[in-house]
Each structure stands twice: as structure tokens, then as C-alpha cells.
Amino acid sequence: MRKSYLVLLSVVMMMSLVLSACSGSNSNAGGNESGNNAAGNASSQDANNAGGASDGKATKLEFWTFQQLHADYYLEMAKRWNEANPDKPIEIVPTVSPFDDVHNKLLVSLQSGSGAPDMADIELGKFPNFLKGEPQLEPLNDIIEPDLANLIKARFDIYAKDGKYYGVDYHVGASVIYYNKEILDKAGVNADDIKTWDDFAKAGQQVLEKTGIPMTTLETSEQWSMWLQTAQQPGNNDLLTASFEPNLDSPEVTKVLKWQQELMKSGVAVGAPGGFHHTEEYFGFMNAGGAASIWMPLWYMGRFTDSMPDLKGKIIIRPMPAWNEGEPRSAGMGGTGTVITNQSKNKELAKEFLKFSKISKEGSIATWTELGFDPIRSDAWTDPAMKEPNKFTEYFGDGIFDVLTEVKDEIEGINIGEKTPEVIDAIKTQTNVRILLDGEDVEKVLKEVNDTLK
């Protein structure tokens, strides 16, 4: 029986080989069939017909991503591009696959030198894998450098190697803290009085005593909770040093995890149900008022609107507490870079389109109005368009952007290097669980784990 599964599997694989071979000559139909996941299939095909000029003259640009929203975004931008540039119409052919699949397929096709799309999304944590050796991606300096004065440079440095920029992000990913105001009110805590992490711990104690609800959840099998707190500290080191060496046993990380361990011991914080802040368990727990706060990047807003509908109107967004008053209150975190592969036959056109959709001011504003992301162009932040209502202002109230403008100059960058995937794996499986759940000695664990990474 197991054997017949293998047979079935190989038949399926051969079929998909045949199908993807079709996509070379007959790209639209074949490409969609072989790559799309079921959910993405229907909508992106509909959108295809709407988005591209289908009179046959349009240049087709194939785009791979793991996020349906991103595919929809480029389809919308292609529509706008075709209106603005009737002489060189383009048609975006998106393929949406699961997260790991996209990255694995892209690695294979870049490694083997054929089969890669024109454009693709690569998530930040996976990006270093694509920068190893000689990157098989197109440098984007000529479209980035002219605008660099208005762009948030830290967001481009994380996708760069040897002075060449390879990716354009969708957002800054400024981190903020989300409070459940209903719970804070019950405990008599005012969110605006919480300025430092010490204040936060004290307020947490009060919340726990008055309501019996933990102040926050900490991730035990992922890196965000501790990475944000590490990166927001002044100085250039976070999980990696500025020279890209593993930095887990540094004073910065030790301080964060000691503080988190204290919070866990006192019950003010509990481990995130399911281990991290993207599990069904966590969404259900938080949605039912299980904890009073969470700090995550701004893009986490979408998880609230989509997966925690009952908290609508109860969540307020504030700058993160600082370690000491006056120190930075945010870090730009997470992200996904759109790249152009060196196998594209229309590199110049793809570059122009990429610039049009994300680097230009209009494109930057669209990342907010269409996707709810904080744009990578600082001059877009103050634009009146940012004040208009959308589904996020409906959920969180107006003034989301006021919080961002408040911390605008305090957004710390992060270091991303070849060691990043390994360091993150170690955090997911070793440090956090041993320190936060098993209560092991912070310094000892961090030293031991960091030594294995060198």
C-alpha cells in the first residue's frame, strides 16, 4: 500500500513536470494550473483577465508569491500601469503557492538556471539563502538609488550584498504594541502611562491581580517577541552582530530573555498557545480575551482583522515601551522582498514596473491603501491619502499613522546575513523553550547555543 502511494506520488510529479513544461510555450493557462494552490487559483485567474491587457501585445511578466494579497496588489498595479503606459502594456501572470514551496522551487530553478519567473517574492528570513555565492538575481540599484533620499534605507540594506540591492520590500514593518483596552480598563491601567518595559511589567502585575488575565504572551517557538525587543535597543547588534556573526550570547539578547523569563515566572506573561503568534490556538485564545497585549510589527494588523474578529474596537495601537525612557521604541521587522531573477527576458520592463508599483510615491501610498502596510517611502507617510478610512481604521480606529509618525525616527534596523536562518532555527527549537518554559539559566543556554552556531 505504501508502495502504491509512492507510485501515485511519482505519477503526480510527472504530471506536474509535463504541465510546467507546457507553461513555457503557453504560459497563462499552464502556469496557473501547475503552480497555484486551490484557494488562490480561481481568484487570480479572474483577476488575470481583468488585470492584463489581453490583446496579445502585452508583455507577460510571471510572478511567484506565497501571499494572495501580494498577487492581487501587482494585478491592480498592472492595471494602473497599463493606463499610464498604453505604449508598453504588461500582463502580470501570478502563481501563488504555499510558503515553503515558493522558496524551494525558486531556489531549485535559480540553481539549475532555468524555469524561474520574471519576478518573485522572497521572505526576509529566507533571503540570505538566495544571496549565497553569486546571487542569481538582478541588481536593482538603478531604480533604487535615484530615490534613496526619500526611501527608508535600512529596508533596502537587508536585501543587499556587496553594495548591490536585490529586493524591494512591501513595508517598513515598524513594530508596535497592541493593547486590549477592555482588559486594561478593567484593571485600571492607562496604556499611555506605560513608557518603559519596567512600567509594562508593573502594569502587567496590576492587570494580573485585578483580572487574573496575563498581560501578554511570549513566543516559545518563534523569534518575533524577543527579536523586536532586542533590535529596538540602541546600537547595531541584534540576533547577528553588525558584522553578521551569531550574537545570541550578547548582553542585548541576555537582557531581553532575562526580562522575559522574569515575566513568565511571575505569571504576567504566558507562553503563546501553540508556541507562536500565528497558530490557530493563539488566535482563538487572544480572540477570547486571553491576554491583554502583544507586540508585533504593524503588518500583524491583518491577523487581527482576519483571525480575531471579536476584538474589533477593543484593540488600541501604541508605540512599544522603550528599555529606558528616551531610547528607541520600534524596530523594522519582517518583510518580503520582490526580486527580479536573472532569467527574466524583460528585465528592464520588470524593473520599471517594480519601481512604478512600490518605489514611486504613488506606488508607496498604494501599499497602504491596498494592503494596509506602512510604506517604505517616508514622504508618503505624511500624505493626506494616508488618513482615508479603510478596513484597518475601522478595526483599530483612526490615527494608526499618528503612532507611526510619532516613532518615525526611532525605528531601529536589523542585521540579516547568511547565518540568519540557522540562528532563527536555534531560537525556534532551543533557546526560547529552554529559557522561558523550562526556566534554565539564561546565560548558560545562550552561550551553549551560540557556540554551536559558529
Add this chain to the structure above:
Amino acid sequence: MTGRRSNLLYSQKIAPYVFVVPFLLSFAIFFVYPVYSAITMSFQEIVPGEAKYVGTANYEELWNPSFLKALKNSTVYTALTIVLLIPIPLVLAVFLNSKAMVFKNFFRSTLFIPALTSVVVAGTIFRMAFGELDGSLMNTIVTALGFEKQRWLGDQWLALMTLLILACWRWMGINLLYFMAGLQNIPKELYESAEIDGAGTWKKFTRITVPLLKPITIYVFTISIYGGYAMFTESYMLWSGNRSPKDIGLTMVGYLYRSGWEQFNLGLGAAVGVVLLVITLLVTVIQLRFFGLFKKED
């Protein structure tokens, strides 16, 4: 001329080769070549745009806590699945084959249906059932019985138990099917004559059923070794990613995936694959020799 051609077409020497060519071709392209190229890659450092030979560096790098943990996990898991998934289905098959059994078809199908579900779906459901929250299925059961609630997927042995329950639930029906097929082939006369000689149920089971099921048992044993060492999806789904705490659910293939893909170190990944191949090969050969499969049949 025509004579020679028809000779060639009808040649009894050539025909067999023609018939096996499709198999040989697909075997060479889809098996021999990938294995060969995996072995080559395991001696290389591969980065985009270049591959260079680094000798045995990848194999030396394997001697690290994560790999050893993965090796241990996979070995313990394989051993325990064999301990559970051979005797139990065997006994169940005997029950289901017996005339005294009622609702045979019902049991047969309920035991087999799990094998038809996808591991991804089953793994996700098991993750929910074995969740750490008060409301998860398992915690509801144990607290109702008066025990403490558990972090099922956070403890080495509880996690292993969860993996084993998942494996039993899924593979029980398939192994059962093998054994039932084997039982059909045992001639009834043997049991009848044993009864005449005064053998009881237990004697008949140990002296007739078990020995005559030996070929089937060996087959199940062999695929279980392979299945155990190749386990990955179950662990990947239970922890929604390759991220079990302290690597308690990391398997050999999980480590291969982590080093080869998540960290894009294809050379190291290939080395893990080669070691996995050698281990399963060794264990299987030892096992087959132990059961005397290489000796001539009596």
C-alpha cells in the same frame, strides 16, 4: 534480407531486453542518476552559481547535537513502531479472520479508513487534539479522569507517544490488510489436523499461524524500517513546521530538510540523505539475514 529482419524482430534473445528497457530507463533516470548525483553533492559545497569539492567536510559537520538527536529520534520511533505495528495487527487479523467474530466488515473498514486520509489533515487534527490548552481533546479527557493537564507536544516522551498514536492510527489498517491476506493463504487442513492431534487455540496460533505468516511479517518489517526512518510529514504537521521544542520531534528527513532547504546547504543535506540510505540499508540487510532470507528456502 527480410528473413534477417524478421529474425531480429522475433529474436528470443533480444525480446526480453526490449521489454525491460522502459523499466531500466525510468530506473536509471529517476533512481540511479539522482542517487549518484546526491552522493556527488554530499562531497561538495553548493552555492548559487558554483559547486566545489570539499572532501568529507559535510560528513564531519554531521557530528553535531541536532543530527545525533534526529538520528536517535528516528531510531527510537522506528523501533517502537515495529514493536507496536507488527504484533497488534497480526493478532487483530487473526480475530477478524475468526468465525466467532461479529461485525467483521465494520471493524475492517473502520481500521482501514485512516490510511486513506492525508497525513497533512490528520496531522493538523492531531495537533489540535493534543494541544496544550485546557479545551483540547486530550486535556479534556485527562482532566476528567482527574489528572493534571499536559503539554503533549512539549515533552520528549509525550511527544513520542503522540507520534506513535498517529502512526498506529494510520498504519494499523494497512498492516492488518497484509496479515489478513497472509492468513487466507494458510490451508485450513493444517488447523484441522492440528485439532485432531489435540492442539488448543494458543498452540495453533504459535505453531501454525505465526510461522506461516513469516514471509508477510518480513515484508511488513522491511517496509516499517523504511517508513520509520523516512517519517517527516507527521512531525512537520504536528508542530506546524520543523520547530519542535528542543528538537524532540526532529527526524532524519526533518534534519535533511532543515539543512538542505531551510538553511540552503545542499551539500550537507545530501550527506544526511546518504547516511540515511546507508543506515536503512544496513538495518534491512541485518534484519533479512537474521530472518534467514538469504538462505535457500527449505
